[in-house]
Amino acid sequence: MTPQQHPKTSYPASTYRLQIRRAFDLNAAADVVHYLRDLGADWVYLSPVLEAEADSDHGYDVVDHSRVDPARGGEVGLHTLADRAHLFGLGVLIDIVPNHMGVATPKRNSWWWDLLTHGRSSRYATAFDVDWEAGGGRIRIPVLGSDGSDALDDLEVVGDELHYFDNVYPIAPGTRVDGDTAADVHAKQHYELVFWKRADGELNYRRFFAVNTLAGIRVEEPWVFDESHAEIARWFRDGIADGLRVDHPDGLADPAGYLDRLRELTGGAHVLVEKILEGEEELPHDWATSGTTGYDALGEFDRVLVDPDGAERLGALDSELRSESGPFDWQEMIRGTKRSVADGILGSEINRLARLVTPEGAAPAPEIVDALAELTATFPVYRSYLPQGGEQLARAAAAAERARPELSEAIATVVAVLGDPAHPAARRFQQTSGMVMAKGVEDMAFYRYSRLVSLNEVGAEPSEFSLSPDRFHARQQHRLATQPFTMTTLSTHDTKRSADVRARIAVLAEVADEWAATLSRLRELAPLGDGPFENLLWQSIVGSWPASRERLHAYAEKASREAGTATTWTAPDEAFEGRMHDLVDSVFDDERVAKELGRFVDVVREAGWSNSLALALLQLTGPGSPDVYQGGELWDYSLVDPDNRREVDFGLRRLYLAAIQDGAVPEVDETGAAKLLLTKRALTLRRDRPELFTRYVPLPVFGDAAVNAVAIDRGGAIVVATRLPVGLAEAGGWRETVVHLPSGPRVDVLTGRRFEGSRLRLADLTETYPVALLVPAPDVESL
Secondary structure (H helix, E strand, O other): OOOOOOOOOOOOOOEEEEOOEOOEOHHHHHHOHHHHHHHOOOEEEEOOOEEEOOOOOOOOOEEEEEEEOHHHOHHHHHHHHHHHHHHOOOEEEEEEOOOEEEOOOHHHOHHHHHHHHHHHHOHHHHOEOEOOHHHOOOEEEEEEOOOOOOOOOOEEEEOOEEEEOOEEEEOOOOOOOOOOOHHHHHHOOOEEEEEHHHHHHHOOEOEEOOEEEEEEEOOOOHHHHHHHOHHHHHHHHOOOOOEEEEOOHHHOOOHHHHHHHHHHHHOOOEEEEOOOOOOOOOOOOOOOOOEEOOHHHHHHHHHOOOOHHHHHHHHHHHHHHOOOOOOOOHHHHHHHHHHHHHHOOOHHHHHHHHHHHOOOOOOOOHHHHHHHHHHHHHOOOOOOEOOEOHHHHHHHHHHHHHHOHHHHHHHHHHHHHHOOOOOHHHHHHHHHHHHHHHHHHHOOHHHOOOOOHHHOOOOOOOOOOOOOHHHHHHHHHHHHHHOOOOEEOOOOOOOOEOHHHHHHHHHHHHOHHHHHHHHHHHHHHOOOOOHHHHHHHHHHHHHHOOOOHHHHHHHHHHHHHHHOOOOOOOOOOHHHHHHHHHHHHHHHHOHHHHHHHHHHHHHHHHHHHHHHHHHHHHHHHOOOEEEEEOOOOOOOOOEOOOHHHOOOOHHHHHHHHHHHHOOOOOOOOOOOHHHHHHHHHHHHHHHHOHHHHOOOEEOOEEOOOHHHEEEEEOOOOEEEEEOOHHHHHHOOOOOOOEEEOOOOOEEEOOOOOEEOOOEEEHHHHOOOOOEEEEEEHHHHHHO
């Protein structure tokens, strides 16, 4: 493929994410472009649009890279959307999925169907990441309901296909003769249908995490990259796309090499990567990318609004619920959850690593398997990118030896191999460690730790409870200096709780004693028998209230099974889940529970609104390119997927926006219209007056309530946000607290109020809203 020539890369001032699906296809998305322009968004940001599984509601299970999904608008729909976006001056950012393909319905994926038909002789044998030797020359498909002698009794031959209930597989040419039973035919195929539980330890193809129906592909192979990216190349050649978001680059064998090829293909367009950074970890500096998709920023915005004084009481409550007397150790918890994942659902990946570490022809020694699992459990970040990140392997080895001194020799043997960038095991370990981190932390530990569940979020560290304004400012200045065009976000299709849910839950840190008493009463009224999970569930209910019975039942089931302490996906505990669903029903059917819940929600509701507006303003005006997740311009009390992919009422949002454009200044109330006004004003200012956002200077605040303010000069635009609103109110408000800023007349673009002087009272600035966005007075007329 030849690179497309662009004179320079353009970067979005902001983006607005749309989830494209059958019920909201590309044509429907095109219909909201005018609204997005009026809202102030700079680019429209699309979820994956290539053809996916028929019932896909997210698009990450691509079955055909060669075309836009007809069920979601097809090529015509994409052209329509892009043309309309460009007509109104918006760019187009599209999510792509290079790591894996959907194989739930083999016949829909021509690559996978050919692989199953022809095995190693298939043209696509090198496209998928299969360990043929481990399967005796066959690829294992974990779909059978049992592993007994009758496991294949429900298999039948239908024409040139094998059918197992609704699952359909090809019969290789020349492998069926008269008189063969279905089992006889099956034995001659290049695939082996096996008991589904064998996937944990015996699967021989790489997946996306532990999802058997998402098979990893090898884009490091030049022809695989070319064929899987031909349609993507056309988007840039034809002027359809302006940028890309790359899903899960940590699954790739060579992320840096992949991004280099993508830069060539797009002509150096704006590319973002869905990369989770841990702690002080930096994005590799040699990656051809503008930055991440913003999970690192999300955790910072959340924590500057959390009261540090709540850490001790909420931590003690979590420990009490676990019947632990000493301080909780987050690192020890995640070492355990990661290890259970390495020994369990990702055991097949650990076993494959062990085969690579072991000399050819020999069986892996148990201690080698053990050492590899322990290293993935202690690995401090998602993955390394050797030779970069070698120090992370050393840290993991030291931690593993401390935890398991009897494995010291095996760990040393394994580390010697894993530290060699040229060794196949080293490359595969790097692909595997991120899987273990994601499943062990995001999808297990995040559902077990209940201190303050708003902190249990993708890309964040729950052990970091809060950030002082000074530390928050330092991190924003670092982002501006190192990644000025990276994305920032508050809610995504992957967040465990939306920004507004987290903003309300954050208030618990200010009313920790009251929450402990409330939880005690709720546990008495609706007992479950799992203290930490009850804490997590009740915090989530408070944060998302009001929510429907159906939504809360679905959330409780997913959260409890992900936690895996009392029930699991593969072995549900009917008694526990029965009590859990009774708890959810009590919210609606038991007047005592409903009253107690309602009382506490009343305690935190208005403070939650204040936090929500502060979150939104800090993100929308902060360094980087802010993304608004669909519908998030109004209050959005969504929980984990699929709850966060519900239909958005754009008609209602148009009505509110029209009123705002006519001069309405809505109150802060349950409608959320005040948040839409803030979003509109901030996005428009970012897009139309970029020169007002060229620096980041913390502004000094003086007075009794100085700790309750975050104030910033962004280069002309002045940002003021309230933090810890409960404590502020209890102390008597702002009183004479003032912010110092450069002199000159200014106007708050949120309210239209004019301010003079260089010492402004916070009480005056926040009279209407708990936030303010000031610009030099002459500039407001253009907004």
